[in-house]
Amino acid sequence: MLWLGVAYLGALAALLITSLWTQDDFTGTIQRAWTLENFRTLFTVEVYRTITVRTIAIAALVTVVDVVLAFPIALYMAKVASPRLQRLLVIAVLMPLWASYLVKAYAWRGMLSADGPIAWIASPFGLGTPGYGLVATTITLAYLWLPYMILPVYAGLERVPDSLFEASADLGGGAWTTIRRVVVPMAFPAIVAGSIFTFSLSMGDYIAVKIVGGTGQLLGNVVYDNSSTANNLPFAAAVATVPIVVMLGYLAAARRTGALENL
Amino acid sequence: MRRIPTKRLAAIACAGALALAATACGTSSGDGDGGPKAGEEQGGFTAPDVPMLDKLGDMEGQVNILAWPGYAEDGSTDKSVDWVTPFEKETGCQANVKYFATSDEAIQLMKSGEYDVVSASGDASLRLIASGDAAPVNTDLLTNYGDIEDFLKDRDWNSVDGQMYGVPHGWGANLLMYTKDVVKPAPTSWGAVFDDASKYAGKVTAYDSPIYIADAALYLMKTQPDVGIENPYALDKDQLAAAVDLLKKQKANVSEYWSDYLKEVAAFKSGDSVIGTTWQVIASTIGDSVDAVLPEEGSTGWSDTWMIGAKAPNPNCGYAWMDYITSPKAQAAVAEYFGEAPANTKACGLTSDASFCETYHATDADYADQIWYWTTPISQCLDGRTDTECTDYGDWTTAWTEIKG
Numbered sequence: 001m002l003w004l005g006v007a008y009l010g011a012l013a014a015l016l017i018t019s020l021w022t023q024d025d026f027t028g029t030i031q032r033a034w035t036l037e038n039f040r041t042l043f044t045v046e047v048y049r050t051i052t053v054r055t056i057a058i059a060a061l062v063t064v065v066d067v068v069l070a071f072p073i074a075l076y077m078a079k080v081a082s083p084r085l086q087r088l089l090v091i092a093v094l095m096p097l098w099a100s101y102l103v104k105a106y107a108w109r110g111m112l113s114a115d116g117p118i119a120w121i122a123s124p125f126g127l128g129t130p131g132y133g134l135v136a137t138t139i140t141l142a143y144l145w146l147p148y149m150i151l152p153v154y155a156g157l158e159r160v161p162d163s164l165f166e167a168s169a170d171l172g173g174g175a176w177t178t179i180r181r182v183v184v185p186m187a188f189p190a191i192v193a194g195s196i197f198t199f200s201l202s203m204g205d206y207i208a209v210k211i212v213g214g215t216g217q218l219l220g221n222v223v224y225d226n227s228s229t230a231n232n233l234p235f236a237a238a239v240a241t242v243p244i245v246v247m248l249g250y251l252a253a254a255r256r257t258g259a260l261e262n263l
Numbered sequence: 264m265r266r267i268p269t270k271r272l273a274a275i276a277c278a279g280a281l282a283l284a285a286t287a288c289g290t291s292s293g294d295g296d297g298g299p300k301a302g303e304e305q306g307g308f309t310a311p312d313v314p315m316l317d318k319l320g321d322m323e324g325q326v327n328i329l330a331w332p333g334y335a336e337d338g339s340t341d342k343s344v345d346w347v348t349p350f351e352k353e354t355g356c357q358a359n360v361k362y363f364a365t366s367d368e369a370i371q372l373m374k375s376g377e378y379d380v381v382s383a384s385g386d387a388s389l390r391l392i393a394s395g396d397a398a399p400v401n402t403d404l405l406t407n408y409g410d411i412e413d414f415l416k417d418r419d420w421n422s423v424d425g426q427m428y429g430v431p432h433g434w435g436a437n438l439l440m441y442t443k444d445v446v447k448p449a450p451t452s453w454g455a456v457f458d459d460a461s462k463y464a465g466k467v468t469a470y471d472s473p474i475y476i477a478d479a480a481l482y483l484m485k486t487q488p489d490v491g492i493e494n495p496y497a498l499d500k501d502q503l504a505a506a507v508d509l510l511k512k513q514k515a516n517v518s519e520y521w522s523d524y525l526k527e528v529a530a531f532k533s534g535d536s537v538i539g540t541t542w543q544v545i546a547s548t549i550g551d552s553v554d555a556v557l558p559e560e561g562s563t564g565w566s567d568t569w570m571i572g573a574k575a576p577n578p579n580c581g582y583a584w585m586d587y588i589t590s591p592k593a594q595a596a597v598a599e600y601f602g603e604a605p606a607n608t609k610a611c612g613l614t615s616d617a618s619f620c621e622t623y624h625a626t627d628a629d630y631a632d633q634i635w636y637w638t639t640p641i642s643q644c645l646d647g648r649t650d651t652e653c654t655d656y657g658d659w660t661t662a663w664t665e666i667k668g
Contacts, residue, residue: 001305029394046667072295132519132535164479214519217667225664232660 012244019237030233037239052242055218057136059202063149063195065142070149075148075183078157079165093150101144104209108140112212126256132214140208141201148197155168156190157183189258198255203243219243298556310423311395313573319404319582325357326580329372330382332524332565332599333544334432334588335360340548344595350587356580364522365472366637373397376574379581382432384565385420386474386637390426397570401428404582407589411569411606414628415602420638421568429568430585433594435603435623436564437470437478438555438632442531453558456539457509460516468527469513471520473656473663474637477563478540479506479513479633485560492645492657495563496638503662520667521562524548543602564634565603598623604631 022037023030042048050242076088096104110116130136151205160183168178206220217225219242226236252259264369303365328335333356338345347358362377363369366387373381373396383391391397408430415421415431422428434554444666457479460467469475480495483505492498492504498506518536528548530536546555569585571578585594592611604625605611611620624630638645644653654662 024394041661045661045665050668084611109529115624116533215514215517215663215667228368228371228659231367231374232657 002225003146004249013124014238015240017233018234019241022260023232025147027058028199029049034164038235041235048239051217051219054134054216054236054244055203055220058134058141059199060217061138061143062141062197062202065168066146066149066198067136067153067191069146070153071143071187073138074150074157075155075179078160091155093154097147101207102180102211104144105140105208107207108143109137111212112136112139116243132212134216135211136212137209137216137218139211141205142198145201146241147197148201149194150195152190153187156175156187156193159187192254192257201248203246238245273411274335307521308393309637310399310426310428311394312643313398314397314579315401315504316404316571316582317424318400320579322355322583323577323580324355324405324614325359326362326380326577328358328584329369329378330360330362331601332364332380334382334567334597335362336597336600344384344596344600346588346593350584350593353587354580354583357581358584359595360563367472370394370396373572374570377576378572379575380578380584381572382567383569383570384426384567386639388420388429388568388570390639391570392423396573397428398429398573398575399428400571400585402427405589407586407591408605408620410591410609411480411589411607412626412628413567413647414631415606417440418566420636426485429570430589431606432567432569432588433598433601433603433605434564434566434631434634434636435543435601435643436557436562438541438543438546438562439558440531440539440546440555442534442553444552447533449556450473450538451559452555453478453560453562454486455558457482458486458511460513463538464516465518466535466537467516467518468536469510469517469520470540473521473659474563475540476503476506476510476659476662476666477640478507478586479639481563483509491645492647495635496640497644497646497648499644499648499653500639500652501612503658508661511668514666514668541639543549544600547600547602560636561633565638566631566634566636598625605634 007259018030019038020034020036021030021032022035073089073093077086077093081089097245109132114131115117116129122128130139164179164182164186168182172179204220206218206224209216209218209221210224213221217238219245222239223236226232226239253259270425280293283439314331328414333354335347337347337358337360349361350356352359361372363372366384369381369383369387370390372378373391374394381387381391381397383397388397411431415434417425417427418431421431439450439453439455441455443449445454445466455462456467456469470478476498477495480492480498480502483490484492484495484501490502492502519526519530521530521536521539524542524545527539527541527545531545531549531553541555543555546553569588571581571585588597589607591607591609591613594605594607595613598605598610599614599616599619602623604620604623608620608626611625614620616622620626638658639656640654642652644651
């Protein structure tokens with residue numbers, strides 16, 4: 001526990017301290033003088049607000065897409081599939097996690113390219129590939145984080161007793177009513193638990209954006225550009241506090257739903 | 264953004280007036296006592312006191328090389344392209360090569376102190392000297408230094424007060440590349456990626472670095488005299504805003520920005536990009552489906568210098584590499600592969616294409632002066648204006664983030 005505290009919280013503290021320093025633009029040397037200059041730039045220059053809003057929107061969209069895709073799969077796994085099939089499906093869901101993140105992102109780059117399979121399938125219908133951009137980023141991130149949504153929702157649905165389904169049917173509830181009035185409310189904390197993964201992972205991502213994002217940039221890219229290419233570590237640290245604050249807010253909201261006990 | 268103290272800036276302005284051969288405060292060469300401390304004539308630019316190697320010692324057995332892609336090929340890209348293996352056999356120094364994508368990345372990596380030598384462009388070299396990350400180079404220890412073209416020595420971007428901080432490697436221009444089947448007629452102007460970019464909407468590509476703003480500034484300099492740009496690296500606030508406007512318009516048509524050159528190779532091969540800025544090495548890698556031209560406006564370009572790290576763990580192997588890479592044979596190989604003019608023109612007799620050096624104007628000092636070499640923009644205007652303050656690299660970095668939106 002002590003180790004975790006030192007290594008993890010220590011790194012975060014170092015990050016916050018760095019964000020209060022500044023750097024020499026010409027030589028890139030960090031100057032250790034206290035200033036709020038980085039945060040002033042962050043809040044006053046409009047482009048950073050735009051990027052923050054865009055990042056939150058993408059993270060929310062990825063989460064919604066993952067919920068919509070994961071819920072039916074998890075419901076089928078938990079309540080319909082035979083025990084044998086259930087095990088096979090769990091393995092199938094976990095399998096993409098064995099492959100490297102980069103391989104999967106580059107696979108989507110190939111899929112979405114102008115001479116890729118999506119363009120090939122869509123062309124008879126007069127459509128094309130969405131190309132590289134925010135749509136491609138959303139698709140790729142939704143694909144990457146889908147297992148992290150399916151598993152908690154599956155675990156949550158498994159805990160819903162079968163007798164509740166029967167009771168709902170006895171009282172005249174159809175399939176839709178049962179899902180809407182019984183299953184979703186009971187699985188909601190699990191969905192929120194899954195969304196913590198999909199939302200936080202999307203908030204911090206920059207590699208998928210670099211690979212399929214075209215000209216788009218998210219907060220992660222601003223951090224990356226400032227730390228690795230512009231040499232401005234203090235400003236990168238200041239930008240990095242934005243997702244931290246957003247995630248703290250998100251976790252506080254999630255806690256109210258009781259989702260954290262579902263993890 | 265934090266400003267650099269004015270006094271120091273004045274100094275850097277003089278020392279940093281790259282590409283402008285005749286500046287009043289240009290480095291004076293051959294005065295004999297060119298120690299790194301004697302920087303007063305440059306208006307106060309004092310390079311940090313970093314010791315220079317006096318004599319060579321035993322080889323350390325390895326050397327960590329930080330290079331532009333294509334500068335240190337060991338046969339892994341193409342079996343026939345290999346000048347690193349002969350170096351290893353000759354010197355017994357195992358070469359550990361890392362490629363970098365932008366000058367900023369090179370500076371960041373050099374700060375780690377893990378690398379011995381780096382191929383620095385003009386927008387990086389002076390910053391490395393100023394930050395004390397690069398050491399002066401004792402050219403007496405290099406056998407091939409004498410054969411390097413004189414117009415590349417003791418220049419503002421590779422020396423301070425007559426003391427060389429590296430060995431000139433080669434120079435060239437950023438080119439306009441296009442896919443021959445798609446882009447017709449063949450473009451002759453940078454207008455193809457700026458004013459006329461909408462013709463290839465969603466298929467244009469551009470270099471992902473703040474320094475690319477200079478490309479837009481160069482185009483404005485040639486096409487819109489009203490903006491009054493004299494030097495693409497000396498932009499006042501209004502001129503920078505004009506360049507940013509042009510780049511924001513361009514962005515609507517850009518498929519993606521590239522910094523990893525392999526990403527550009529892949530994008531042109533798959534057809535996701537059909538026109539954009541490039542280096543000759545990229546066009547050579549892609550092959551016959553593309554062509555790379557020098558547009559009529561001229562171009563931005565690079566003049567690279569091999570520098571040695573101040574904290575180099577393997578200085579002797581580092582010197583061995585600097586000497587080897589400027590030898591005629593290695594220069595011929597790297598220049599022909601990368602597509603640039605070699606600094607050591609003895610290489611011209613060894614290229615497989617006999618007219619190579621003519622094509623690249625390797626010995627033509629006047630031509631070399633017409634390329635706008637990558638330079639770090641600083642607030643003291645590099646074009647000599649004193650009535651206004653120019654935008655510095657920090658401003659350009661912020662502007663670049665804004666352009667990308």
